[in-house]
Amino acid sequence: MLNRKKGQIGETLTWLIATIIIVVVLIFFIFGASVFGNTKKVGNFKDSLFSEITFQGDDVFLKKSLFTYYTINKDHDRELIWEDLVKWENEGKFDLKLNETRVEVSGRRNR
Amino acid sequence: MNLNVFKKSKKGDKLISVYWFAILVIVAGGIVMMVNSFYSSPYDVREIEAEILATKVADCIYPGGEMNKMLTSPTGTFRESFKDDFMDICSLNFDVEGEFQRPDYYVEVGFYLDGNLDRKKFEIIEGNLNWKEDCNLDGGKQEKLVKCVEKEFYAADSTKNIYLVKILSIVGKAEQNVK
Numbered sequence: 001m002l003n004r005k006k007g008q009i010g011e012t013l014t015w016l017i018a019t020i021i022i023v024v025v026l027i028f029f030i031f032g033a034s035v036f037g038n039t040k041k042v043g044n045f046k047d048s049l050f051s052e053i054t055f056q057g058d059d060v061f062l063k064k065s066l067f068t069y070y071t072i073n074k075d076h077d078r079e080l081i082w083e084d085l086v087k088w089e090n091e092g093k094f095d096l097k098l099n100e101t102r103v104e105v106s107g108r109r110n111r
Numbered sequence: 112m113n114l115n116v117f118k119k120s121k122k123g124d125k126l127i128s129v130y131w132f133a134i135l136v137i138v139a140g141g142i143v144m145m146v147n148s149f150y151s152s153p154y155d156v157r158e159i160e161a162e163i164l165a166t167k168v169a170d171c172i173y174p175g176g177e178m179n180k181m182l183t184s185p186t187g188t189f190r191e192s193f194k195d196d197f198m199d200i201c202s203l204n205f206d207v208e209g210e211f212q213r214p215d216y217y218v219e220v221g222f223y224l225d226g227n228l229d230r231k232k233f234e235i236i237e238g239n240l241n242w243k244e245d246c247n248l249d250g251g252k253q254e255k256l257v258k259c260v261e262k263e264f265y266a267a268d269s270t271k272n273i274y275l276v277k278i279l280s281i282v283g284k285a286e287q288n289v290k
Contacts, residue, residue, distance in 0.1 A: 015130065022134060026141035034148035060166050061264040067176030068265040068273065077273050080226055081265045084275075088263075 059095040066105040155289060157258035157282040164203075165262045165280040168218055171201035172276060173266045187270035189222070189233040197235050205238050215283035217242045226265070226275040242281040255289050258282050 062085070069081045089098040172179055181200055182193045193200060205214035217238035224230040246259035253259070263277045 019130075019134065023137065026138065030141060030144050030148060033145040037149035037152045060169055061262050064169060064173050064176060065265040068267045071176060071267050072271055072273060074271070077225070077271075081273065084226060084265070093263075 059101070062094045062096055062098070062101055063105060066102055067109075069102075070106065070109050153288055155258075157284055157288050158260065160284075161258050161260035161280045161282045162262075164216065164218060164282070165260055165278045167203070168201060168220060168278050168280065169262065169264060169276070172220065173264070178266060178268045183268045185269055187268045187272055194233075194235050197237055203237070213239045213241070215239065217279075217281040217283075219243070219279040221277045222266075223275040223277065225273060228275075232274065238281070239283065242283055243279075246279075246281060256283070256285055 065081060065085055069078060069085070072078060072081075085098055088094060094101075172182060179193070179200075181190065181196075183189055198204065203218075205216045207214055217240065218235070219237075220235040221231050222233040224232050242257045242259075245253060245256045247253075248256065259279065259281045261277065261279050263275060265273055266276050267273050
């Protein structure tokens with residue numbers, strides 16, 4: 001009789017702990033969902049969750065500046081533009097790499 | 112004695128059934144809460160919208176690496192008529208549905224000769240000017256009111272004068288994008 005009671009207590013305790021675990025896991029997921037839900041922003045492209053590349057597209061403003069750079073003939077103006085472009089790249093204002101885009105634009109103009 | 116044990120085990124089974132039902136309700140309720148909390152907040156697309164607006168304006172002003180013919184004359188002077196018809200020329204429409212509603216957009220374009228910020232040669236302003244002040248607010252407050260995007264590029268006119276073109280585009284629409 002005493003053994004059966006002990007068994008009952010053990011079983012009840014198991015279910016109690018199981019319930020607590022279920023509730024804790026649920027609360028954790030609800031919290032996670034609300035955190036992710038609040039930071040929903042459309043803008044960055046990501047190939048996968050762990051991908052470091054967050055951009056897929058073009059940088060119109062950089063390309064326009066580079067077209068201007070190749071259009072003008074005065075060295076002083078060219079230097080002025082190039083200095084600013086390098087500065088803007090260092091400030092992280094471009095979505096594409098300056099030197100790579102420069103080669104691309106130059107190639108397109110020479111075609 | 113044996114009959115008693117049988118009765119007790121039946122009672123236990125009933126209790127376990129109730130427990131399972133309770134767990135089922137808790138888990139289902141939790142899933143509903145999760146989905147609700149995730150999908151109840153809207154997607155914030157204002158930054159993309161502001162960038163698209165700035166890109167559209169840049170393409171209108173300087174299409175294909177040349178200054179728009181309607182913007183500057185062959186001698187390199189800016190035409191005031193471009194400012195007047197800016198919305199039509201650039202195919203923009205800031206109209207809102209409500210009769211007395213102000214537009215949720217603002218666009219400002221400045222042309223600075225030789226990249227010198229003290230030498231503004233021409234300016235185009237369209238949209239709701241009230242939004243501009245909100246761009247200077249602290250991060251959190253501003254986030255709930257407007258999204259401001261500032262873009263700049265160099266442009267050259269037909270006389271090879273170079274201009275730093277600064278485009279400020281602002282999108283309000285906080286109600287539709289922020290919880």
